[in-house]
Amino acid sequence: MLQQILHDMYIDPELLAELSDVQKHILFYKMREEQLRRWREREVWDALAQADGLRPPKTKRKASNKHLQWLLGADGEVWVWVMGEGPGDKPYEEISEELIAERARLQAQREAEELWRQKEAEITKKFRDALANEKARILAEKWKVEMEDRKAAKILEERIHEEFKRKEEEERKRGEEQIRLQEEQRAKELYWTLKQAHLHCQTSEKEEREWEEQLRRSKAADEERSRGAQRARDESRRHSLRAIQEGTVAGLSSMFQGLGQNPAREARLYHHLPGPGPPSPRAAPASRTWERPLRPLSREVIVRWFKEEQLPRQAGFERNTKSIAPWFHGIISREDAEELLENMAEGAFLVRVSEKIWGYTLSYRLQRGFKHFLVDASGDFYSFLGVDPNRHATLTDLIDFHKEEIITVSGGELLQEPCGQRDSPPDYHLLFE
Numbered sequence: 001m002l003q004q005i006l007h008d009m010y011i012d013p014e015l016l017a018e019l020s021d022v023q024k025h026i027l028f029y030k031m032r033e034e035q036l037r038r039w040r041e042r043e044v045w046d047a048l049a050q051a052d053g054l055r056p057p058k059t060k061r062k063a064s065n066k067h068l069q070w071l072l073g074a075d076g077e078v079w080v081w082v083m084g085e086g087p088g089d090k091p092y093e094e095i096s097e098e099l100i101a102e103r104a105r106l107q108a109q110r111e112a113e114e115l116w117r118q119k120e121a122e123i124t125k126k127f128r129d130a131l132a133n134e135k136a137r138i139l140a141e142k143w144k145v146e147m148e149d150r151k152a153a154k155i156l157e158e159r160i161h162e163e164f165k166r167k168e169e170e171e172r173k174r175g176e177e178q179i180r181l182q183e184e185q186r187a188k189e190l191y192w193t194l195k196q197a198h199l200h201c202q203t204s205e206k207e208e209r210e211w212e213e214q215l216r217r218s219k220a221a222d223e224e225r226s227r228g229a230q231r232a233r234d235e236s237r238r239h240s241l242r243a244i245q246e247g248t249v250a251g252l253s254s255m256f257q258g259l260g261q262n263p264a265r266e267a268r269l270y271h272h273l274p275g276p277g278p279p280s281p282r283a284a285p286a287s288r289t290w291e292r293p294l295r296p297l298s299r300e301v302i303v304r305w306f307k308e309e310q311l312p313r314q315a316g317f318e319r320n321t322k323s324i325a326p327w328f329h330g331i332i333s334r335e336d337a338e339e340l341l342e343n344m345a346e347g348a349f350l351v352r353v354s355e356k357i358w359g360y361t362l363s364y365r366l367q368r369g370f371k372h373f374l375v376d377a378s379g380d381f382y383s384f385l386g387v388d389p390n391r392h393a394t395l396t397d398l399i400d401f402h403k404e405e406i407i408t409v410s411g412g413e414l415l416q417e418p419c420g421q422r423d424s425p426p427d428y429h430l431l432f433e
Contacts, residue, residue: 001357001376002027002386006034012295015356018334019386020371022408025211027386029218100198104190112183119175127168134160214410296355299331299430305358306431310377315395316351316428327351327399327418330428337363338370340419347416351375351399353431357385360395364413373407 005011009031073079138157296302316328329352341348341363348365359377363370374385381391382398387408392398407413
């Protein structure tokens with residue numbers, strides 16, 4: 001499948017979404033290598049064609065008079081200033097904290113001012129209407145009293161006015177205190193909101209820096225590979241020997257244990273091993289009853305593929321037993337796998353049947369988050385797509401191998417605790433009906 005992607009220089013978007021960040025990086029690096037190889041090959045053919053007179057020589061481009069000049073420091077090197085590291089600069093974290101706090105305070109102050117304007121308008125209208133009603137009542141009574149009672153009515157009016165003024169002042173104080181408390185609460189809420197946004201921004205910047213660091217490491221690895229080709233060949237030979245010892249040999253050993261008991265399995269073993277076939281013509285492998293599409297089209301097709309191609313290879317079973325492995329799951333989604341692994345420790349894992357390729361997906365629990373690795377099973381072996389060059393005879397061999405050997409150098413993923421079933425019937429029951 002990797003060779004097909006490099007040949008077409010195209011990968012399906014749905015398949016790309018299933019790859020982890022490490023797999024995407026390695027796949028991008030492999031595609032870039034293939035582009036460079038094709039470019040060099042085309043350059044050689046152009047040179048040969050020009051030498052034979054089949055193509056006119058390329059015209060040289062005119063030299064550009066544009067240039068770039070860098071500002072130099074006292075030491076003669078390019079002058080660079082990094083915010084937060086210059087003399088007298090505050091640390092970036094302190095500047096960020098101050099900006100967040102100031103933005104939260106200004107936002108809360110603006111909201112408090114708007115709330116106070118609304119509150120003040122309500123208080124003014126409330127007491128203005130009440131005072132007008134009271135004045136109307138007093139004026140109505142004034143016409144009923146005698147002249148000698150007018151002075152007393154005036155005094156009563158002033159007393160009532162003062163009482164309303166006192167109550168209005170108390171209401172204003174309570175309103176101001178309420179607005180102040182709301183302002184403080186709002187400032188805290190805005191602070192934490194901006195703080196979370198800032199942390200999210202820092203996380204995005206950190207991921208971008210990690211990507212740049214991975215790209216830098218990839219380039220450095222390319223240079224190291226060109227300088228030390230012999231060292232790379234030795235390392236590849238070591239991995240191949242380890243894969244043979246713990247993967248392929250173990251798988252073939254389990255096949256040889258069943259010889260004589262299962263003629264169909266014996267015929268398939270002779271079909272894949274070099275040398276002469278089985279002595280009896282009745283042990284010849286049966287012809288395939290269906291033609292597999294280029295990629296899975298439906299769940300029914302996946303179930304048929306598993307029953308006809310994977311069950312004879314003991315996919316999903318424990319070694320040398322008829323028991324289904326605790327880490328094996330059926331056709332479940334990425335979200336279902338992450339929900340199963342949510343409450344488990346780092347290193348927990350499960351293997352689910354993929355809906356994107358002819359193979360499986362290994363879902364791995366990180367300390368924070370998850371990783372998903374595609375396992376290619378379209379041929380006569382099992383291997384991680386774009387991550388691990390080792391090939392394994394059975395799916396169990398691949399799992400056992402990576403219980404002792406990490407999947408990627410950058411991630412250090414080591415398979416530890418398998419994640420079993422939680423529902424009844426298990427999610428793989430359709431595959432074994």
